[in-house]
Amino acid sequence: MASNMDREMILADFQACTGIENIDEAITLLEQNNWDLVAAINGVIPQENGILQSDYGGETIPGPAFDTASHPTSAPAPSSSSAFRPVMPSRQIVERQPRMLDFRVEYRDRNVDVVLEESCTVGEIKQILENELQIPVSKMLLKGWKTGDVEDSMVLKSLHLPKNNSLYVLTPDLPPPSSSSHSGALQESLNQNFMLIITHREVQREYNLNFSGSSTIQEVKRNVYDLTSIPVRHQSWEGWPSSAKEDTMCLAESGLSYPCHRLTVGRRASPAQTREQSEEQSTDVHMVSDSDGDDFEDASEFSVDDGEVFGLASSALRKSPMMPENAENEGDALLQFTAEFSSRYGDCHPVYFIGSLEAAFQEAFYVKARDRKLLAIYLHHDESVLTNVFCSQMLCAESIVSYLSQNFITWAWDLTKDANRARFLTMCNRHFGSVVAQTIRTQKTDQFPLFLIIMGKRSTNEVLNVIQGNTTVDELMMRLMAAMEIFTAQQQEDIKDEDEREARENVKREQDEAYRLSLEADRAKREAHEREMAEQFRLEQIRKEQEEEREAIRLSLEQALPPEPQEENAEPVSKLRIRTPSGEFLERRFLAGNKLQIVFDFVASKGFPWDEFKLLSTFPRRDITQLDPNKSLLEVKLFPQETLFLEAKE
Numbered sequence: 001m002a003s004n005m006d007r008e009m010i011l012a013d014f015q016a017c018t019g020i021e022n023i024d025e026a027i028t029l030l031e032q033n034n035w036d037l038v039a040a041i042n043g044v045i046p047q048e049n050g051i052l053q054s055d056y057g058g059e060t061i062p063g064p065a066f067d068t069a070s071h072p073t074s075a076p077a078p079s080s081s082s083a084f085r086p087v088m089p090s091r092q093i094v095e096r097q098p099r100m101l102d103f104r105v106e107y108r109d110r111n112v113d114v115v116l117e118e119s120c121t122v123g124e125i126k127q128i129l130e131n132e133l134q135i136p137v138s139k140m141l142l143k144g145w146k147t148g149d150v151e152d153s154m155v156l157k158s159l160h161l162p163k164n165n166s167l168y169v170l171t172p173d174l175p176p177p178s179s180s181s182h183s184g185a186l187q188e189s190l191n192q193n194f195m196l197i198i199t200h201r202e203v204q205r206e207y208n209l210n211f212s213g214s215s216t217i218q219e220v221k222r223n224v225y226d227l228t229s230i231p232v233r234h235q236s237w238e239g240w241p242s243s244a245k246e247d248t249m250c251l252a253e254s255g256l257s258y259p260c261h262r263l264t265v266g267r268r269a270s271p272a273q274t275r276e277q278s279e280e281q282s283t284d285v286h287m288v289s290d291s292d293g294d295d296f297e298d299a300s301e302f303s304v305d306d307g308e309v310f311g312l313a314s315s316a317l318r319k320s321p322m323m324p325e326n327a328e329n330e331g332d333a334l335l336q337f338t339a340e341f342s343s344r345y346g347d348c349h350p351v352y353f354i355g356s357l358e359a360a361f362q363e364a365f366y367v368k369a370r371d372r373k374l375l376a377i378y379l380h381h382d383e384s385v386l387t388n389v390f391c392s393q394m395l396c397a398e399s400i401v402s403y404l405s406q407n408f409i410t411w412a413w414d415l416t417k418d419a420n421r422a423r424f425l426t427m428c429n430r431h432f433g434s435v436v437a438q439t440i441r442t443q444k445t446d447q448f449p450l451f452l453i454i455m456g457k458r459s460t461n462e463v464l465n466v467i468q469g470n471t472t473v474d475e476l477m478m479r480l481m482a483a484m485e486i487f488t489a490q491q492q493e494d495i496k497d498e499d500e501r502e503a504r505e506n507v508k509r510e511q512d513e514a515y516r517l518s519l520e521a522d523r524a525k526r527e528a529h530e531r532e533m534a535e536q537f538r539l540e541q542i543r544k545e546q547e548e549e550r551e552a553i554r555l556s557l558e559q560a561l562p563p564e565p566q567e568e569n570a571e572p573v574s575k576l577r578i579r580t581p582s583g584e585f586l587e588r589r590f591l592a593g594n595k596l597q598i599v600f601d602f603v604a605s606k607g608f609p610w611d612e613f614k615l616l617s618t619f620p621r622r623d624i625t626q627l628d629p630n631k632s633l634l635e636v637k638l639f640p641q642e643t644l645f646l647e648a649k650e
Helices: 004-018 023-032 037-044 122-133 179-190 217-228 276-281 306-317 330-345 357-364 387-395 398-407 418-432 434-441 473-560 596-605
Strands: 100-107 110-117 141-143 164-170 193-200 205-212 235-238 260-267 287-289 295-297 374-380 408-414 450-457 460-468 573-579 585-591 613-617 641-648
Touching: 004 023, 004 037, 023 037, 100 122, 110 122, 122 141, 122 164, 193 217, 205 217, 217 235, 330 387, 330 408, 357 374, 357 408, 357 418, 357 450, 374 387, 374 473, 387 398, 387 473, 398 408, 398 473, 408 418, 418 434, 418 460, 450 473, 460 473, 473 596, 585 596, 596 613
Parallel strands: 100 164, 193 260, 374 408, 573 641
Antiparallel strands: 100 110, 141 164, 193 205, 235 260, 287 295, 374 450, 450 460, 573 585, 613 641
């Protein structure tokens, strides 16, 4: 029974040989053959003239691809159960089918599917499109390349393209076609009958089959299966137009010649049979080509273990490393990692955090509880046989990419170089402790890549899970969801604690604010009272000063008045009786020759200055203050006696 490590290698070889990308299906087929690689391959790709040699049975069934006469000796069977044992003659080459690239080319309302080996050039794609679209190559601009515009002579392999690509054609020099005419032509083709002349290659027999234009290519292949007993998946066809790549396409859309079209069908040969000539001309080196286009040397030929072969070959073919060695800035290293990852596996991949591991911690853990996320650390290793499958099928799966972007901060590091590995182990020891660092240090190369799930828990960082590369999309998703359940439970507790703490802090802030406002109100009231008292004091001072000034004026006027004459005087005397606003009367005698100003001074000396009060006579009513103060009392007719009254001016 093969060990787990051997099974992983057998699984990778089986997928590369057969082109079966579904891991579950590949495992099922291998289990049916008790993990015998060659038996499983022969079960999927039957041979017409023999089968491949089995590593486990120890018997060899010769076929056209094996000339035992020319190679009488063979390498001894090794003790390892690796799929790369020297089971063939020393000069025999076992080469799997070349890597095929799928292109979906969009032109106006049409989609053309083109499948080519990566050894072909861009110009060959244009030649196929010229036949399908009826557009001259000189009028055609092929766009959509990730590296920008490319020359027709450029080899596809040098562009490092993923398996599936989308391009589009521009024809700025050609007028747009009439859509109505194209729609009418398609409808007419659906109603037509196509005569397919199908030649069975192995028995040299022809079948004339009639199909309506609405029949699909799949229906044709199933009918051929009934006639030839060749299963659909083992059928090898010649003669289909380049646009007829989807089995669900109807014949009217496939580009078949009307009214009849010739096709040839045969049983699909194994890689060893289809490339027999190239095997005979090759060197002594045993080469194997997988579906991703990576070439590996036979490990047993050079006494090197399988893991080293995978690593050396894949590294040699890659344009640049995932991460520079001894990078001073972690952010710059992550920028190169992201760019290289996109060039190898396409743009559909996790969004890697650009920055140091400490910055990733800050982004994931040191925020509000509601905004926290799990931290996923992807540890890459170019020398591991599992890396290519894990990256292309796990990390680039849309469901995984979407789930990581919503719930995780994803950080990555490349451990291929010893310096980068030592640097990460130092970071790991500092942030997670020596136990986690030792666990990663003891991981073997073929156990990579690793996916670490980290949860920030108060003052520590807890490693929830370490996911190795030998997993499936479903298992990876389940483990991510399990980590999310643990994280969500912890997050709810943190949110509750944070809300309670914020509520307490809000109450304290409100109390502090109320106290501050109360102090400010008291201070404002006190300051207002002090201002009011100060204003009252100022006004009182002004009033006192004014009163003192008025008293001083009054006294000076009183002292300046001439003495009051006697009733019996040699000179005429005028007696004036003056009524104040309070109802009191002021009486005084004046000489008839005294000036009117002396009367005004007398009234002012009694506290009624003439600029504030009017002195009025009754009959006739006159405003005495409006008269000339230099005239005598006799001249203003205030003689011999007169009654006057004071009235405040308005």
